[in-house]
Amino acid sequence: MTDRPTVLVVEDERDLADLYQSWLSADYDVRVANTGEDALAAINETVDVALVDRRLPEMDGDELLAALQDSNPSLRVALVSGMEPDFDIIDLGFDAYVVKPVSRTELHNVVCRLLARAVYSDEIREFFALASKRAALEAEKTEAELENSDAYHDLVDRIRARRAELDDLLSQLTTDDFAAVFRELSDEVRT
Template sequence: MTTETPSVLIVEDEPDLARLYAAWLEGSYDVETVSTGERALDAIDETIDIVLLDRRMPGLSGETVLSTVRERDLACRVAMVSAVEPDFDVIGMGFDDYLVKPASKDELRRIVEHLVLRTSYDEQLQEYFSLASTKAVLDAETTEAERKSSDEYAQLQDRLALCRVRLDETMTELLEQGGYRRLYQDLASESIS
C-alpha cells in the first residue's frame, strides 16, 4: 500500500449513494469519490489502493474501467459494487470482489478491509520471497563459516523469520474471514487429486 492509511476511490454515478459509501468509510480510509468512468480513469494511479466500482454507469462502464485498470497494470484492488447480479459473464472480468447492491455498511466495510488485508499479504509475500532468494544466493556462494561470522547474514535470517511470522498471521486472518477458507480447501484438494 502506498501510505499508512489505505486510499479508497468510490466510482458511483448516484451522488447520494457515493456520499453514503464515503461516510461509511471516512475516518478509516482516505476516501475520494468520482461519478463517471472517465473521471475514475483520471483518478486511478499508484496512490489508489482500493476501487469500489459501479458496474453500470452512463458513458464508460465499470467493466471498461476495470479492463483499462488491468491493462495499465495498476496494483489497486477493485471491487465491483453493482445492482447487476453476477452471472457467467463475470468470468474473466478480473475484479477482486463483487458486492451486489443494496450494500450494507457492514458488507462494504468488510469488503474494503478484506481487500486491504489481501494487499498486505501480497506485499508481505513479495518481501518474503525477496529475502529467501537473497538467503539462497548467500547459502550457495558463501561458506558456512562465513555465514556464521556475518552480522548481516544473522540479520537477514531474523528478518526472514519475522516476515514468515507476519505472513502466517495475515494468512490466518484471511482464513478467519471465512470466504478464503473454502477457497484454500478447494485448492488443497485439487493439488492432491
C-alpha cells in the first residue's frame, strides 16, 4: 500500500499518455486510460486527480466528467485539451483547464494545485469546528476551569496545529487561486 497520490491520465493519444505518465510517475501513482470506458474502469475512491482530454473517442471528455464525479465525488479533475476554453465550460464539473501543449512543469503544477485544493474544505471545516468548540467553552467556563482542563489544552493545541497547517496551505495558493476566491466572494455578496 502506498501513501502517494494517484493520478489518472485519460488521453487517447497513447504517446502523449505515456509521456504524461513518465513525467508524473516519480511523484505519483499513475494510471492511464485511452478511452472514456477505460477511465470508468480505472476510477475508484483511491484516485485523487484525473487529467482528462476533452476530445475522446466514443465518449467525449464532457460526458466523462459527469461519470467520473459520480464514481468519485472527491475527485479533482483537470481538463487537458487542445481546444481553447469557451463559455460552454462554465457548466462542466472540473477544477482546472489546461490547454495543450502542456509542459512537464505545468502538468506537475496543476496536479500539485489540485491535490492542495482537495484538502482545503475539510481542513478549513475542521478548523472552524474546533474554534467553535473553543468559543463555546470559553463562553461557559471560568478561566480557572479552562486552565485546569487537559481536554481544553488539547483542544487549543489542535487549533494551533490546524492553524499552522492552514497557514502552510495558504502560502501555497497562487495569485490565480486568490483571484478566483475573491471573485467568488464578490459574486456571493452581490446575490
